[in-house]
Amino acid sequence: MGKIKAVFYDLFKDYRFTVAFVVIVLLLFLAFLSVFSPYHPQRMYQVTRGLPPSLEHPLGTNWLGQDVFWQLTFAIKNSLIIAVVAAFFSRIIAVIVGIVAGYKGGVVDRVLTTVGDTTMVLPFLIILIIISMILKDWARHLSNLGLLLAFFSWAWDARVIRSQVLSLREREFVLVAVLSGMSTFKIVRKQLLPHVLPIVFTTFINNMSWAIGMEITLAYLGLGIDPTVPTIGTMLQTAIYRQALFLGLWWWLLTPIITAILLFVALYWLSVSISEYLDPRARFQRIGLKR
């Protein structure tokens, strides 16, 4: 327990971590509030439409007769679900591919890296658009879209993990484990995985941010999630599509934009400050032990 406290104590020294932490906690709280919403997230004309922000409707109401504040709570929750599913599954693929390629080496490594390199030169956004068009009915659900996104974001991180494992493989403790007859699976689990986990953790946050951004982009193209289910992307797209700007309902358009910016900045600052904390060289620079 004391160790965790010490870690947080160090992390909170970085203003970026403090700000990001507060913002994320706030957004999580909003997402949690969606449980208590007095309105159904998808039903229309539940309140008077086009009302500016007031005490009763803290963020006003939109042109479809929905309360923007409660819509937002659902949107944050749903976007985070997509992000976590995408990040979780793409991490699993990246870890497996990275460790197998790095540890096995030889032909397996060459095949896996070529596959990774090839996926990196392909115009992935176009392929993602085509696939989500074909699987339109399937990708309408939150976790399915997350799964789909997971298949597009493992290549780069698998490469990073592979290079890490390549150098770990030559280290003495791995050699000792091999010579003392540890099974390959156990070596991977006990000796390699703990060293790879920090990368997995920081890329997890980056990947969440990427997935939320992709969801917004797909929603703009009219793909991905069912447009009546509120996510940050569909909320933004509905506001644009229904001409919120020309109707003068700025609170309808601004809410998803500001939420998106807060979320992206918070996730990025979280990942930067944590990866700086995990990299001791950068940490020394922070404390002031520079050359």
Add this chain to the structure above:
Amino acid sequence: MSFVKRYLIPRLVQYILVTFFGLTAVFLFPRFLPVDPIEQQLSQYQTFGVYVSPEQQEEMMNTLKQLYGLEGTLWEQFMVFWKRLFTGNFGPSLSRFPTPVNQVIRNSLPWTIGLLSTTTILSWIIAVLAGGIVGYYRKRWMEALDILVMIIRPVPYYVMALILLILFAYVFPIFPLSGGVGIARGLTLSWQTILSIIKHAILPALTLLIVGISWQFQSMKLIVQIVRSEDHVWYSRTAGVDDRKLVFNHVIRNAMLPMITQLGLQFGSIFSGTLITEMVFAYPGVGWILYDAVMKADYNLIMGIMCISVIAVTTSIFLLDLIYPFFDPRVRYR
């Protein structure tokens, strides 16, 4: 000679291999999809309520197969695909029948290349210089710039483009909302046309610049911070080398090398990145055409653009590998 053997040939082999696999993926990809473009087309005709006799239907199917390059076994199709690629003929566009795919691409490519090559190169130069200077001097007011970049960088391109569009085309109507050139203005060579093109390009270019600079600025700054603590820089400083000379000739020059590799990747993402830009600003380039082709299931056009994109990506990476030795003498003399 050893330079050619050690540096040039492995890269050439890699270039050919990745291009080959990339193009093969482009070929295979649509064929694994659960949608049959021919059946789709035929059922589209049938919804018009026209009676088609079985023989006619057979004939139509054969013609369509030929147009799509879907005749014979997978291997034969693969051969046809390569033949089409080498003769540079991707067949007719199906949504704009009978205009050939080549012509559709040729009409829209100059817009994309003009906009994106300018912004990519410009943002790279600005980011390298700014990142180098900020990373080296670390003055107080530069911290503010750093925080600004830390806020801009994580915001996805689409959201950034939207914000700028709302700000500069709606709230402060300085720039036009959409298009590549004013309405009802032919593409003649006159001052007004050129001015109109520039005016329409400024807002999309600005979004690309902001996003591109903030991405590369950060990595340049990090690299410079590492380079500046290296021994040779410290030695030069104590030996009394002029600070400005030190920054440009020693620090930035050394830190630039990884950035050159990044420029290659940047060029690579042009084709994917351009799609959203052109959609948001209704800019008449390749991305716009491509999205249209995807929506109308125009397979020939999709294949044509994807092939060009893969070749452009791998070729630009290869070309950068070729000029890299001119910047890095270590590669040259090894």
